[in-house]
Amino acid sequence: MSTLLELAAESRGGASVVLQLTQAMRAAILNGRLPGGTRLPGTRVLAKATGLGRSTLVEVIEQLAMEGYLETRQGAHTRVASIDTHAGARARPSSVVPVRSDLWVLDDPPTPVDIRAFRTGLPDLRSFPSQEWATLVARRSRRPISHDLSYAHQCGLPALREALLVHLRQARGVLAEPEQVLILPSAQAAFSVLAQACVGPGDTAWVEDPCYPGIRSVLRSRGAAVVARPVDHAGITLPQEHSAAPKLIYTTPSHQFPTGVTMPLPRRLDLLEHAARVGALVVEDDYDSEYQYHGHPVPSLQGLDTQGCVAYVGTFSKTLAPGLRMAYLVVPQRWRALVETIATVSGYAVPVHLQLAMGDFIAGGGFQRHLRRITSEAGERIQLLAQTLQRAQDPRLDIPTPQGGLQLCVGWKGETPDTDIAQRLLEAEVMALPLSSLCHGVQRQGFVLGVGLVPKTEIESACGRLLAGLG
Template identity: 35%
Template structure:
């Protein structure tokens, strides 16, 4: 029996700056949310919709592929394309109430001021493994270092010229104290970029420039957290964030991660009244999974009911090798609960020390006050050069080149690892990112000691990290053992082979 295709009228506006394929995506999401399209309904064929919209078939195909990746649609070959039958019920409902700008503050929306003073920190001296992490992820770049972009491929001459032009301009703004909220033109470019590439609708006033991800977390927590607040934290989760958060006095609640990302049901059982959740939905750190649509909706629903804040760390989502980058979790936020965090460390270079946060409108005034009290703005010269880098199109061209380059380089190291390790290494590549985790299978003598393997690799100049230490209980018998490997700076197949063989030698001691 052939299922009928519901009558679906899609209109696009060619005068809008939003690309047509993203307009198509938005129209389908709206139709599903309003109930016009229901789970199991067939959607128009690619060719038919392309003819209806007088656009290229490839444009419609790109929109459909994004909706499939997000979980809204399913492609069933010759049978056609259908609305996913497993969509959560909360997707098929119109947003209630007014938009974020019309919402009034709710209890618990703001903190009572800055976090505890340093005297209240429970961090003390860093543990030995945290010291090793700091060595591996900072200082002189080393082979296989996770999170490090391709420094050899950055357009340094272009960047140097832009910085020099700004320095020669002699503007007093370049010499004065920077605006604590950030250089206005850069905030405008970021707002535009996020709207076009990540589906995040925001105004420049919501964008705050910081001196790196740690500074972003500090700004957010000083603005919105209270002493001893509890926070869901992915398990495994980003190492450096965990160390900093422990120092601030935030009580971390480790929530397990599986193939669909952070387990919202487990988080609700562990601590339904936590005030924060820190997540990496586009490319889970370190496992690389994408948070499923059902869990995205469940996470947003939990935050609304608990009056909690979601901190979305979108650290390297620009680099996706199967289809286009997925829209951010923030793009689904209808209740103004998500704080979106981005960085230039992965898309440009980490020495720039520029990151940013997009805060909900209800929190703008509070965050602005704290930003001014911290008075820790990034150098205006570098912010202005970054704005020029975006404005002149260098940023978009650089991202396009890096996607192609990274796709090649990651396969170089994957093939080299498979040849060097054989069955003694499990490689499960994620769809994106500039690093990935591999697992060391259990041997006859029990689980491999990935900490020892990484230590031996460090002695030989490699910067891989043990996977187990990303877990809250890293030495538990059932904790996965493996390595987190960066691949962006591998020059060729010869280098990949040499690095893989060196790493293989570390496994045997």
């Protein structure tokens, strides 16, 4: 009786008394404070002793009896059920050790935005068209019956597929039908779906070297044998000697990450011919081709594919914001059914009202206006970054002429490893991604400098801190 009185006293105030007392009695039974076989007084006696309403106590006892913590019989006292309270303790490990797997490792873990200069991977988040986007989302959200809120079109609403494909045909030379377009939460989700479609344990997959680290995370999770193919002045290189045929080839032909080189036509044709001959699926990651500062962007590799071996991946993370959680995948017709099935089974879906708002944004010309504005601003920043570094005339730095993209890959010929310098620069509030951290064969030295977050007015001072940190 005393234990019940204590539990009742502990359960007063705050949230529901029924909920609190139920939780307290559960815990007391499991930890032995209320031993099995303990007889509970009648609800009238308990109500008088505790000051709680009888209906409250009845509700608590009925709930615990239903869950198996109490035993009630007609004409007999309610008793605490006989439960082996040590079973759970025996099943638990003696210490809390995190569960890990060698197959699932984050090569590119997300980090908070603490430093703006020269962080890579993010656009100018302050340029996000907040008011226009809010208007489009609100309009679609206020009229939910105007679109299908069921499970239909999980891989993309027809309105967005069609609007996006018109944009991709005009801007990137992508050739496809709307049903070949999938809308997914991220480019990483697209890579995962494609890897599940064509790569199994032990299968060979080619990636660029250096390359985007996230693709290695995906391929490792599939148990693939990842082969790092060196990148030269024309992009990913093809082997001259006989080697294991890849099932998947990952490449960034329009603006190689991180070196920034563009794959010329002869290399593109050689890659397509090789992929068709060995039956490989080429994953074209067109992550930031919108940022072109001289002439028009080079058309996509997908637009040259006549054998159905290129899957084209794009994202709104670099043009709008990663927080939108929206990307797109254009698959060859013969892969469509399998890829849609995998995406659906995996639960990769983007909220309906966001898809409709994006379709309106593209079809109404808002996306094009936004692209013109942000590419102009990014072009000015990256040109200023290159010019400022060139004026320093540091012979240890190899500074390329920027052609496109949101980052500049600067070569380093100094004696101190780029990783050490990058760590030192953090103290000066400068982020310089070490090029060697993206390499898996030949360890190139250099720094990848992003301009998405740093204002133009801060670039020269940030460069001063970077140059001072080189030693």
